[in-house]
Amino acid sequence: MKEAPEALEQKLVEAFRRHHAARSARGQRIWIGVAAAIAIAGVIGVMSFLGAPPQKVRRTAAIEVVRPAKVVPTTAPSPMVPVAAVRRVHRPRHVVPEQPPQQEVTTGFLPLDSSSAPPTGGEVIRMDMPRSTLALFGLPVDEQRLSVPVRADVLYGEDGMAHAVRFVTTTSFETQTGR
Amino acid sequence: MQASLAEESDGDLLKRAACGSEEAFVTLYRRHQGRVFRFALRMSGNETTAEEVVQEVFLLVIRGPVRYKTARGSFSAWLLGVARNHVLRILERDPRTPRETVARDMDLPDLSADVLSTLLVRESAEALRRAVLCLPVAYREVLALCDLEELDYAEAARALGCSLGTVRSRLHRARNLLAAKLTADRARGCAV
Numbered sequence: 001m002k003e004a005p006e007a008l009e010q011k012l013v014e015a016f017r018r019h020h021a022a023r024s025a026r027g028q029r030i031w032i033g034v035a036a037a038i039a040i041a042g043v044i045g046v047m048s049f050l051g052a053p054p055q056k057v058r059r060t061a062a063i064e065v066v067r068p069a070k071v072v073p074t075t076a077p078s079p080m081v082p083v084a085a086v087r088r089v090h091r092p093r094h095v096v097p098e099q100p101p102q103q104e105v106t107t108g109f110l111p112l113d114s115s116s117a118p119p120t121g122g123e124v125i126r127m128d129m130p131r132s133t134l135a136l137f138g139l140p141v142d143e144q145r146l147s148v149p150v151r152a153d154v155l156y157g158e159d160g161m162a163h164a165v166r167f168v169t170t171t172s173f174e175t176q177t178g179r
Numbered sequence: 180m181q182a183s184l185a186e187e188s189d190g191d192l193l194k195r196a197a198c199g200s201e202e203a204f205v206t207l208y209r210r211h212q213g214r215v216f217r218f219a220l221r222m223s224g225n226e227t228t229a230e231e232v233v234q235e236v237f238l239l240v241i242r243g244p245v246r247y248k249t250a251r252g253s254f255s256a257w258l259l260g261v262a263r264n265h266v267l268r269i270l271e272r273d274p275r276t277p278r279e280t281v282a283r284d285m286d287l288p289d290l291s292a293d294v295l296s297t298l299l300v301r302e303s304a305e306a307l308r309r310a311v312l313c314l315p316v317a318y319r320e321v322l323a324l325c326d327l328e329e330l331d332y333a334e335a336a337r338a339l340g341c342s343l344g345t346v347r348s349r350l351h352r353a354r355n356l357l358a359a360k361l362t363a364d365r366a367r368g369c370a371v
Contacts, residue, residue, distance in 0.1 A: 004233045013201060014350060019241050020199040041186040122310050 100171050109155060109164035110137050122157040126168070134167060193247065196240070199304035208237055211255055214328055215262045221323040222266040224312040232265045252337040256330065260338040263320055270316060310360045318353035325350050 128149035134141050155164040184192065184206045192210075195203030212233055219232035235259055236314070241245075247257045311319055311327075324335040336346045 001213060002217055002220060003213040004230055008230055008234060009205070009212070012208060012234065012241070013205060015238060016196075016201060016204050016241050023199075 002102065061141050105169050106153070106168045107139070107173055109153075109166045111164050112162050120164065122155055124153045126153050128152070137165075137167075139167065183250055185223065186242065191205055193254065204241070209253075211258050214239070215258055218323050218324065218328055219262055219266050220262070221308070221311055221327060222316070222319060223269060228266070231269070233267050234263050238302075253334055256334040256337040259324060259328075259330070260340065263338060266320075267316065292349050293294070306361070306364060310357055313360055314353060314356055318349055319355055321346055321349040321355065322353040327355070 046105060129152045131141055131150045133148050133152070134150060151168040151170075152170060153166050154162050155166075158161045184195075184202055187195075187203075187206070189207065192203045192207045196207060209344045215236055216229050217235050219229035220226060223229060223232075238257075238260060245343065247254060311322060314322065320333060320339060324330045324338060325332065330338065332343055332346050332350075339346065346365070
């Protein structure tokens with residue numbers, strides 16, 4: 001009776017060995033993975049059981065000192081000293097696209113009353129005023145922008161009275177540097 | 180160890196082999212390779228093809244013995260079914276394979292199995308091999324399984340994936356065809 005050649009048996013036995021060697025290696029890798037997963041789960045479980053109460057993340061309002069932009073006096077410096085404003089500012093939730101740097105150009109502080117003594121303390125409050133106010137101080141007024149208010153810093157003394165004012169205009173840094 | 184393995188059933192050996200027992204696999208191989216080889220050889224008429232079929236069949240056993248279900252019949256029938264699929268695939272690629280089928284109304288003498296046996300005894304093995312190879316595949320395979328490998332009809336039906344009735348009718352027709360072929364060959368030989 002005819003049968004398959006003996007060499008074929010040897011070939012198949014080798015294939016059998018290769019297959020089972022690969023299988024056992026694959027099985028080992030799976031078991032290592034399973035053991036690692038169990039270990040990690042165990043560590044997490046123990047930590048959550050024994051560990052401290054979960055830390056709460058406190059959100060504190062950021063207090064930011066807003067420094068006034070660089071002031072370039074256009075007139076002679078006034079004996080009155082501007083007071084830097086300290087404000088509580090909320091951080092914006094969204095990212096505001098970066099704007100080109102701007103520079104404020106101010107006049108010197110112009111006195112509002114006749115008292116010669118400068119105020120010892122006080123507060124500077126920024127406000128918008130009618131552009132025609134500039135004329136009261138002898139400053140030129142652009143007729144075409146008459147409807148546009150002008151920005152001003154008013155210096156209030158500790159007595160609550162306005163003692164001086166300076167006018168503010170903003171120019172972009174690029175414009176100034178000629179870029 | 181070898182003696183005890185030889186007594187074990189195919190199912191048990193298969194389980195052992197699946198767990199990596201080389202001895203179990205070798206026992207299974209030695210138990211069944213001859214039948215698979217002869218079946219493939221009768222179907223293809225080519226030893227290299229038969230060897231290739233045996234290799235493919237047992238590689239399947241190595242890679243996925245779980246594909247065999249005990250409830251679906253004997254392991255031997257399952258192996259022969261797998262072997263048959265491989266042989267048919269190889270024969271399809273081979274342009275020399277006769278593809279014609281025998282017309283149902285072809286005039287053939289209705290011979291009983293006994294008459295065929297008498298004819299087979301008289302014929303040389305080589306003449307018989309040639310005659311079997313001349314049969315259409317559907318008749319060749321049923322004849323190879325039932326008459327030459329002595330599978331029972333139910334097992335042959337499982338191996339071939341057809342009904343018991345189909346096996347019976349095909350076998351009947353295959354015998355008639357074979358007897359006619361052998362008679363014709365002998366007459367031609369006498370005339371010469």
